[in-house]
Amino acid sequence: PNIQEMYNTFDFESVAKNVLKPEAWAYYSSGSDDEISMRENHNAFHRIWLKPRVMVDVKNIHMKTRMLGTEVSMPLYITGTALGKLGHPEGELVLTRAAAETNIIQMIPTLASCSFDEIVDAALATQTQWVQLYVNSDRNITKAFVQHAEKRGIRGLFVTVDAPQLGRREKDMRVKYSDEAPEEMEQKDVNRNEGAARYISTFIDPSLSWKDLPWLKSITNMPIILKGVQTSTDAILAFKNGCQGIVLSNHGGRQLDFAPSGIEILPEVMDVLHREEGFNANNFEVYVDGGIRRGSDIFKAIALGASGVGIGRPALFAMSTYGQAGVTRLIQLLQDELEMCMRLMGAPTVQHITRDMVDIRNLKDH
Numbered sequence: 001p002n003i004q005e006m007y008n009t010f011d012f013e014s015v016a017k018n019v020l021k022p023e024a025w026a027y028y029s030s031g032s033d034d035e036i037s038m039r040e041n042h043n044a045f046h047r048i049w050l051k052p053r054v055m056v057d058v059k060n061i062h063m064k065t066r067m068l069g070t071e072v073s074m075p076l077y078i079t080g081t082a083l084g085k086l087g088h089p090e091g092e093l094v095l096t097r098a099a100a101e102t103n104i105i106q107m108i109p110t111l112a113s114c115s116f117d118e119i120v121d122a123a124l125a126t127q128t129q130w131v132q133l134y135v136n137s138d139r140n141i142t143k144a145f146v147q148h149a150e151k152r153g154i155r156g157l158f159v160t161v162d163a164p165q166l167g168r169r170e171k172d173m174r175v176k177y178s179d180e181a182p183e184e185m186e187q188k189d190v191n192r193n194e195g196a197a198r199y200i201s202t203f204i205d206p207s208l209s210w211k212d213l214p215w216l217k218s219i220t221n222m223p224i225i226l227k228g229v230q231t232s233t234d235a236i237l238a239f240k241n242g243c244q245g246i247v248l249s250n251h252g253g254r255q256l257d258f259a260p261s262g263i264e265i266l267p268e269v270m271d272v273l274h275r276e277e278g279f280n281a282n283n284f285e286v287y288v289d290g291g292i293r294r295g296s297d298i299f300k301a302i303a304l305g306a307s308g309v310g311i312g313r314p315a316l317f318a319m320s321t322y323g324q325a326g327v328t329r330l331i332q333l334l335q336d337e338l339e340m341c342m343r344l345m346g347a348p349t350v351q352h353i354t355r356d357m358v359d360i361r362n363l364k365d366h
Protein backbone atom coordinates (compact mmCIF):
# COMPACT_ATOMS: atom_id res chain seq x y z
CA PRO A 1 0.00 0.00 0.00
CA ASN A 2 0.89 3.64 -0.43
CA ILE A 3 2.64 5.27 2.52
CA GLN A 4 -0.26 7.74 2.78
CA GLU A 5 -2.43 4.81 3.79
CA MET A 6 -0.38 4.27 6.95
CA TYR A 7 -2.48 5.83 9.69
CA ASN A 8 -0.92 4.39 12.82
CA THR A 9 1.95 2.28 14.14
CA PHE A 10 -0.01 -0.95 13.68
CA ASP A 11 -0.42 -0.34 9.95
CA PHE A 12 3.35 -0.43 9.48
CA GLU A 13 3.53 -3.68 11.41
CA SER A 14 0.89 -5.33 9.18
CA VAL A 15 2.75 -4.35 6.04
CA ALA A 16 6.10 -5.41 7.54
CA LYS A 17 4.76 -8.86 8.27
CA ASN A 18 3.99 -9.29 4.58
CA VAL A 19 7.13 -7.84 3.05
CA LEU A 20 9.99 -8.64 5.43
CA LYS A 21 12.31 -11.59 4.84
CA PRO A 22 11.23 -14.40 7.17
CA GLU A 23 14.39 -14.11 9.29
CA ALA A 24 13.93 -10.36 9.68
CA TRP A 25 10.28 -10.69 10.68
CA ALA A 26 11.20 -13.47 13.10
CA TYR A 27 13.99 -11.49 14.75
CA TYR A 28 12.13 -8.16 14.95
CA SER A 29 8.70 -9.38 15.96
CA SER A 30 9.56 -12.09 18.44
CA GLY A 31 9.34 -12.02 22.20
CA SER A 32 10.60 -14.63 24.62
CA ASP A 33 8.82 -17.86 25.55
CA ASP A 34 5.05 -17.35 25.44
CA GLU A 35 5.39 -13.64 24.65
CA ILE A 36 3.21 -12.71 27.60
CA SER A 37 5.38 -9.74 28.63
CA MET A 38 5.62 -8.62 25.04
CA ARG A 39 1.85 -8.42 24.64
CA GLU A 40 1.39 -7.04 28.12
CA ASN A 41 3.65 -4.09 27.29
CA HIS A 42 1.02 -2.51 25.10
CA ASN A 43 -2.01 -4.03 26.85
CA ALA A 44 -1.04 -2.40 30.16
CA PHE A 45 -1.77 1.01 28.61
CA HIS A 46 -5.37 -0.10 28.09
CA ARG A 47 -5.86 -0.19 31.86
CA ILE A 48 -4.94 3.46 32.30
CA TRP A 49 -7.82 5.84 31.69
CA LEU A 50 -7.66 9.55 31.17
CA LYS A 51 -9.24 12.38 33.13
CA PRO A 52 -9.62 15.19 30.62
CA ARG A 53 -9.86 18.80 31.75
CA VAL A 54 -12.08 21.16 29.77
CA MET A 55 -12.20 24.91 29.27
CA VAL A 56 -8.45 25.20 28.99
CA ASP A 57 -6.95 27.29 26.19
CA VAL A 58 -5.50 24.62 23.93
CA LYS A 59 -5.17 26.67 20.77
CA ASN A 60 -1.41 26.17 20.77
CA ILE A 61 0.11 22.87 21.85
CA HIS A 62 3.83 22.63 22.62
CA MET A 63 5.34 19.17 22.74
CA LYS A 64 8.93 20.28 23.05
CA THR A 65 10.83 18.98 26.05
CA ARG A 66 14.33 18.18 27.28
CA MET A 67 15.89 14.76 27.60
CA LEU A 68 19.32 14.58 29.28
CA GLY A 69 19.76 18.23 28.45
CA THR A 70 18.85 18.05 24.77
CA GLU A 71 15.83 19.92 23.48
CA VAL A 72 13.67 17.62 21.37
CA SER A 73 10.44 18.06 19.43
CA MET A 74 8.52 15.62 21.62
CA PRO A 75 9.20 13.25 24.56
CA LEU A 76 10.00 10.30 22.30
CA TYR A 77 13.23 8.67 21.18
CA ILE A 78 14.17 5.77 18.93
CA THR A 79 15.68 3.11 21.16
CA GLY A 80 18.60 0.87 20.30
CA THR A 81 17.73 -2.30 18.41
CA ALA A 82 20.33 -4.62 16.93
CA LEU A 83 20.76 -5.67 13.29
CA GLY A 84 19.11 -2.87 11.32
CA LYS A 85 20.22 -4.27 7.97
CA LEU A 86 17.97 -7.27 8.38
CA GLY A 87 15.13 -4.88 7.57
CA HIS A 88 16.72 -2.29 5.29
CA PRO A 89 19.94 -2.24 3.24
CA GLU A 90 21.03 1.00 4.90
CA GLY A 91 20.10 -0.19 8.38
CA GLU A 92 20.48 2.25 11.26
CA LEU A 93 21.37 5.16 8.97
CA VAL A 94 17.72 5.31 7.97
CA LEU A 95 16.78 5.89 11.61
CA THR A 96 19.50 8.51 11.99
CA ARG A 97 18.15 10.55 9.10
CA ALA A 98 14.53 10.26 10.18
CA ALA A 99 15.49 11.29 13.72
CA ALA A 100 17.19 14.37 12.25
CA GLU A 101 14.11 15.22 10.17
CA THR A 102 11.81 15.01 13.18
CA ASN A 103 14.20 16.35 15.82
CA ILE A 104 14.16 13.40 18.14
CA ILE A 105 17.04 11.38 19.59
CA GLN A 106 18.31 8.08 18.24
CA MET A 107 20.03 5.57 20.51
CA ILE A 108 22.76 3.72 18.62
CA PRO A 109 22.93 0.01 19.52
CA THR A 110 26.23 -1.73 20.30
CA LEU A 111 25.25 -4.43 17.84
CA ALA A 112 24.22 -2.18 14.97
CA SER A 113 24.61 -3.53 11.43
CA CYS A 114 26.33 -0.33 10.34
CA SER A 115 29.54 0.67 12.06
CA PHE A 116 29.28 3.08 14.95
CA ASP A 117 31.21 5.75 13.06
CA GLU A 118 29.02 5.44 9.98
CA ILE A 119 25.99 6.11 12.15
CA VAL A 120 27.56 9.11 13.84
CA ASP A 121 28.76 10.44 10.49
CA ALA A 122 25.22 10.20 9.11
CA ALA A 123 23.95 12.59 11.79
CA LEU A 124 23.75 16.36 11.45
CA ALA A 125 26.32 18.33 13.43
CA THR A 126 23.50 19.59 15.65
CA GLN A 127 21.89 16.18 16.14
CA THR A 128 22.03 14.39 19.49
CA GLN A 129 22.61 10.66 19.62
CA TRP A 130 22.82 8.26 22.55
CA VAL A 131 24.48 4.90 22.65
CA GLN A 132 23.30 1.56 24.00
CA LEU A 133 26.03 -0.52 25.61
CA TYR A 134 26.38 -4.25 25.98
CA VAL A 135 29.29 -4.67 28.37
CA ASN A 136 31.77 -7.09 26.86
CA SER A 137 33.60 -9.74 28.89
CA ASP A 138 36.72 -8.06 27.62
CA ARG A 139 36.53 -4.78 29.50
CA ASN A 140 39.14 -3.19 27.25
CA ILE A 141 36.81 -3.54 24.29
CA THR A 142 34.07 -1.82 26.27
CA LYS A 143 36.38 0.90 27.51
CA ALA A 144 37.58 1.70 24.00
CA PHE A 145 34.01 1.71 22.66
CA VAL A 146 32.72 3.99 25.42
CA GLN A 147 35.60 6.45 25.18
CA HIS A 148 35.31 6.56 21.42
CA ALA A 149 31.57 7.24 21.71
CA GLU A 150 32.22 10.09 24.11
CA LYS A 151 34.85 11.55 21.81
CA ARG A 152 32.35 11.44 18.95
CA GLY A 153 29.91 13.54 20.93
CA ILE A 154 27.43 10.96 22.19
CA ARG A 155 25.32 12.44 25.00
CA GLY A 156 24.12 9.42 26.95
CA LEU A 157 25.38 5.93 27.78
CA PHE A 158 22.51 3.47 28.11
CA VAL A 159 23.84 0.31 29.71
CA THR A 160 21.65 -2.70 29.06
CA VAL A 161 21.21 -4.58 32.32
CA ASP A 162 18.39 -6.99 31.52
CA ALA A 163 20.30 -9.32 29.24
CA PRO A 164 23.02 -11.36 31.02
CA GLN A 165 21.77 -14.11 28.74
CA LEU A 166 19.50 -13.56 25.78
CA GLY A 167 15.91 -14.77 26.12
CA ARG A 168 14.53 -17.70 24.14
CA ARG A 169 12.74 -16.18 21.21
CA GLU A 170 11.39 -19.25 19.61
CA LYS A 171 10.15 -17.70 16.36
CA ASP A 172 13.67 -16.43 15.85
CA MET A 173 15.29 -19.72 16.84
CA ARG A 174 13.28 -21.61 14.23
CA VAL A 175 14.76 -19.50 11.46
CA LYS A 176 18.39 -20.08 10.69
CA TYR A 177 20.36 -16.85 10.75
CA SER A 178 22.31 -16.85 7.52
CA ASP A 179 23.43 -13.26 7.06
CA GLU A 180 27.08 -14.07 7.68
CA ALA A 181 29.63 -15.83 5.50
CA PRO A 182 29.21 -19.61 5.50
CA GLU A 183 32.72 -20.29 6.82
CA GLU A 184 32.02 -18.19 9.90
CA MET A 185 28.96 -20.26 10.55
CA GLU A 186 31.23 -23.26 11.02
CA GLN A 187 32.76 -21.74 14.14
CA LYS A 188 31.60 -23.72 17.11
CA ASP A 189 31.73 -20.99 19.76
CA VAL A 190 29.61 -18.61 17.74
CA ASN A 191 26.28 -20.31 17.39
CA ARG A 192 24.46 -18.83 14.44
CA ASN A 193 22.28 -21.80 13.89
CA GLU A 194 19.44 -20.79 16.13
CA GLY A 195 18.42 -17.36 15.00
CA ALA A 196 19.98 -13.96 15.27
CA ALA A 197 19.61 -13.75 19.05
CA ARG A 198 21.80 -16.77 19.76
CA TYR A 199 24.45 -15.28 17.53
CA ILE A 200 24.43 -12.03 19.48
CA SER A 201 24.57 -13.56 22.94
CA THR A 202 28.20 -14.52 22.52
CA PHE A 203 29.30 -10.93 23.20
CA ILE A 204 27.56 -10.09 26.45
CA ASP A 205 29.15 -10.47 29.90
CA PRO A 206 26.81 -12.16 32.39
CA SER A 207 29.05 -11.21 35.34
CA LEU A 208 28.19 -7.50 35.08
CA SER A 209 27.13 -6.21 38.52
CA TRP A 210 26.78 -3.09 40.67
CA LYS A 211 30.47 -3.50 41.48
CA ASP A 212 31.30 -2.54 37.89
CA LEU A 213 29.59 0.85 38.09
CA PRO A 214 32.49 2.77 39.68
CA TRP A 215 34.71 1.51 36.88
CA LEU A 216 32.18 2.50 34.23
CA LYS A 217 31.87 5.95 35.79
CA SER A 218 35.64 6.28 35.90
CA ILE A 219 36.04 5.81 32.15
CA THR A 220 33.47 8.35 30.95
CA ASN A 221 31.80 11.67 31.64
CA MET A 222 28.69 10.75 29.70
CA PRO A 223 25.56 10.38 31.82
CA ILE A 224 25.01 6.71 32.65
CA ILE A 225 21.48 5.34 32.38
CA LEU A 226 20.61 1.75 33.18
CA LYS A 227 18.37 0.26 30.51
CA GLY A 228 16.18 -2.60 31.65
CA VAL A 229 15.43 -1.81 35.30
CA GLN A 230 12.32 -3.74 36.35
CA THR A 231 11.76 -3.07 40.07
CA SER A 232 11.66 -0.04 42.36
CA THR A 233 14.41 -1.67 44.43
CA ASP A 234 16.81 -1.52 41.50
CA ALA A 235 15.61 1.97 40.58
CA ILE A 236 16.79 3.15 44.00
CA LEU A 237 20.07 1.28 43.68
CA ALA A 238 20.68 2.95 40.33
CA PHE A 239 20.05 6.34 41.93
CA LYS A 240 22.23 5.61 44.96
CA ASN A 241 25.02 4.25 42.81
CA GLY A 242 25.29 7.54 40.96
CA CYS A 243 23.53 6.81 37.68
CA GLN A 244 21.81 9.71 35.92
CA GLY A 245 18.73 7.73 35.03
CA ILE A 246 17.00 4.47 34.19
CA VAL A 247 14.87 3.00 31.47
CA LEU A 248 12.03 0.91 32.87
CA SER A 249 11.95 -1.81 30.28
CA ASN A 250 11.66 -5.53 29.82
CA HIS A 251 13.53 -5.34 26.52
CA GLY A 252 10.32 -5.37 24.53
CA GLY A 253 9.33 -8.68 26.13
CA ARG A 254 12.35 -10.41 24.64
CA GLN A 255 14.10 -11.33 27.88
CA LEU A 256 12.34 -12.62 31.00
CA ASP A 257 8.80 -13.59 30.15
CA PHE A 258 6.44 -12.41 32.94
CA ALA A 259 8.70 -9.48 33.72
CA PRO A 260 6.37 -6.52 34.33
CA SER A 261 5.96 -3.85 31.71
CA GLY A 262 7.73 -0.57 32.35
CA ILE A 263 4.52 1.44 32.43
CA GLU A 264 3.05 -0.82 35.08
CA ILE A 265 5.88 -0.26 37.56
CA LEU A 266 6.37 3.43 36.72
CA PRO A 267 3.97 4.82 39.39
CA GLU A 268 5.58 2.81 42.17
CA VAL A 269 9.10 3.62 40.98
CA MET A 270 8.34 7.36 40.98
CA ASP A 271 6.76 7.17 44.45
CA VAL A 272 9.75 5.38 45.88
CA LEU A 273 12.26 7.68 44.18
CA HIS A 274 10.46 10.78 45.44
CA ARG A 275 11.00 9.52 48.98
CA GLU A 276 14.77 9.38 48.40
CA GLU A 277 16.76 12.30 49.70
CA GLY A 278 18.29 14.37 46.92
CA PHE A 279 16.16 12.89 44.16
CA ASN A 280 14.60 15.16 41.62
CA ALA A 281 13.60 14.73 38.02
CA ASN A 282 16.43 17.03 36.93
CA ASN A 283 19.24 14.92 38.34
CA PHE A 284 17.75 11.49 37.68
CA GLU A 285 15.58 10.85 34.63
CA VAL A 286 13.20 7.94 34.29
CA TYR A 287 12.36 6.61 30.84
CA VAL A 288 10.01 3.86 29.73
CA ASP A 289 10.02 1.65 26.68
CA GLY A 290 7.90 -1.28 25.54
CA GLY A 291 4.55 -1.25 23.79
CA ILE A 292 4.41 2.47 23.03
CA ARG A 293 2.08 2.50 20.02
CA ARG A 294 -0.15 5.58 20.43
CA GLY A 295 0.22 9.23 21.34
CA SER A 296 -1.92 8.53 24.38
CA ASP A 297 0.65 5.94 25.53
CA ILE A 298 3.26 8.70 25.53
CA PHE A 299 0.87 11.00 27.40
CA LYS A 300 0.23 8.36 30.08
CA ALA A 301 3.92 7.72 30.66
CA ILE A 302 4.66 11.44 30.97
CA ALA A 303 1.71 11.88 33.35
CA LEU A 304 3.12 9.15 35.56
CA GLY A 305 6.52 10.81 35.77
CA ALA A 306 8.58 9.63 32.79
CA SER A 307 10.90 12.12 31.09
CA GLY A 308 10.32 10.40 27.77
CA VAL A 309 9.59 7.09 26.10
CA GLY A 310 11.37 4.89 23.57
CA ILE A 311 10.05 3.04 20.55
CA GLY A 312 11.73 -0.07 19.18
CA ARG A 313 9.71 -2.25 16.83
CA PRO A 314 7.53 0.51 15.38
CA ALA A 315 10.64 2.26 14.03
CA LEU A 316 12.03 -1.02 12.68
CA PHE A 317 8.79 -1.86 10.89
CA ALA A 318 8.47 1.63 9.42
CA MET A 319 12.11 1.53 8.30
CA SER A 320 11.76 -1.90 6.73
CA THR A 321 8.65 -1.02 4.77
CA TYR A 322 9.02 2.60 3.64
CA GLY A 323 12.58 3.54 4.58
CA GLN A 324 13.30 7.03 5.87
CA ALA A 325 9.94 8.39 4.70
CA GLY A 326 8.26 5.62 6.66
CA VAL A 327 10.07 6.36 9.91
CA THR A 328 9.44 10.07 9.51
CA ARG A 329 5.75 9.44 8.88
CA LEU A 330 5.57 7.11 11.88
CA ILE A 331 7.03 9.77 14.16
CA GLN A 332 4.77 12.45 12.70
CA LEU A 333 1.74 10.23 13.28
CA LEU A 334 2.75 9.80 16.91
CA GLN A 335 3.34 13.54 17.11
CA ASP A 336 -0.14 14.24 15.71
CA GLU A 337 -1.69 11.75 18.10
CA LEU A 338 0.11 13.24 21.10
CA GLU A 339 -0.89 16.73 20.06
CA MET A 340 -4.53 15.70 19.76
CA CYS A 341 -4.37 13.89 23.10
CA MET A 342 -2.83 16.92 24.84
CA ARG A 343 -5.46 19.21 23.34
CA LEU A 344 -8.40 17.02 24.32
CA MET A 345 -6.85 16.54 27.76
CA GLY A 346 -6.48 20.26 28.37
CA ALA A 347 -2.69 20.08 28.62
CA PRO A 348 -1.12 22.69 26.33
CA THR A 349 2.50 21.86 27.24
CA VAL A 350 4.41 18.84 28.49
CA GLN A 351 4.64 20.54 31.91
CA HIS A 352 0.84 20.53 32.05
CA ILE A 353 0.72 16.73 31.80
CA THR A 354 0.30 15.71 35.42
CA ARG A 355 -0.41 12.60 37.42
CA ASP A 356 -3.94 13.66 38.37
CA MET A 357 -4.86 13.39 34.68
CA VAL A 358 -4.63 9.61 34.64
CA ASP A 359 -6.69 7.00 36.44
CA ILE A 360 -4.50 4.03 37.38
CA ARG A 361 -6.95 2.28 39.69
CA ASN A 362 -7.09 -0.74 37.38
CA LEU A 363 -3.47 -0.73 36.27
CA LYS A 364 -2.54 -3.61 38.57
CA ASP A 365 -5.63 -5.67 37.69
CA HIS A 366 -4.66 -7.99 34.89
Ligand code: FNR
Nearest residue numbers: 028079080081082160251252289290291311312313
Ligand atom coordinates in the same frame (compact mmCIF):
# COMPACT_ATOMS: atom_id res chain seq x y z
C1 FNR B 1 15.73 -4.88 20.85
N1 FNR B 1 16.10 -4.33 22.07
C2 FNR B 1 17.44 -4.20 22.36
N2 FNR B 1 17.83 -3.63 23.53
C3 FNR B 1 19.14 -3.50 23.82
O1 FNR B 1 19.44 -2.97 24.89
N3 FNR B 1 20.09 -3.92 22.96
C4 FNR B 1 19.79 -4.49 21.77
O2 FNR B 1 20.67 -4.88 21.01
C5 FNR B 1 18.41 -4.66 21.45
N4 FNR B 1 18.04 -5.23 20.28
C6 FNR B 1 16.71 -5.33 19.96
C7 FNR B 1 16.35 -5.85 18.73
C8 FNR B 1 15.02 -5.90 18.37
C9 FNR B 1 14.65 -6.45 17.03
C10 FNR B 1 14.02 -5.42 19.25
C11 FNR B 1 12.57 -5.46 18.87
C12 FNR B 1 14.38 -4.92 20.47
C13 FNR B 1 15.08 -3.83 23.01
C14 FNR B 1 14.71 -2.40 22.68
O3 FNR B 1 15.76 -1.52 22.98
C15 FNR B 1 13.47 -1.93 23.49
O4 FNR B 1 13.65 -2.20 24.84
C16 FNR B 1 12.18 -2.55 22.98
O5 FNR B 1 12.21 -2.74 21.60
C17 FNR B 1 11.00 -1.69 23.34
O6 FNR B 1 9.82 -2.31 23.02
P1 FNR B 1 8.98 -2.05 21.66
O7 FNR B 1 8.95 -0.58 21.40
O8 FNR B 1 9.68 -2.83 20.61
O9 FNR B 1 7.65 -2.60 22.02
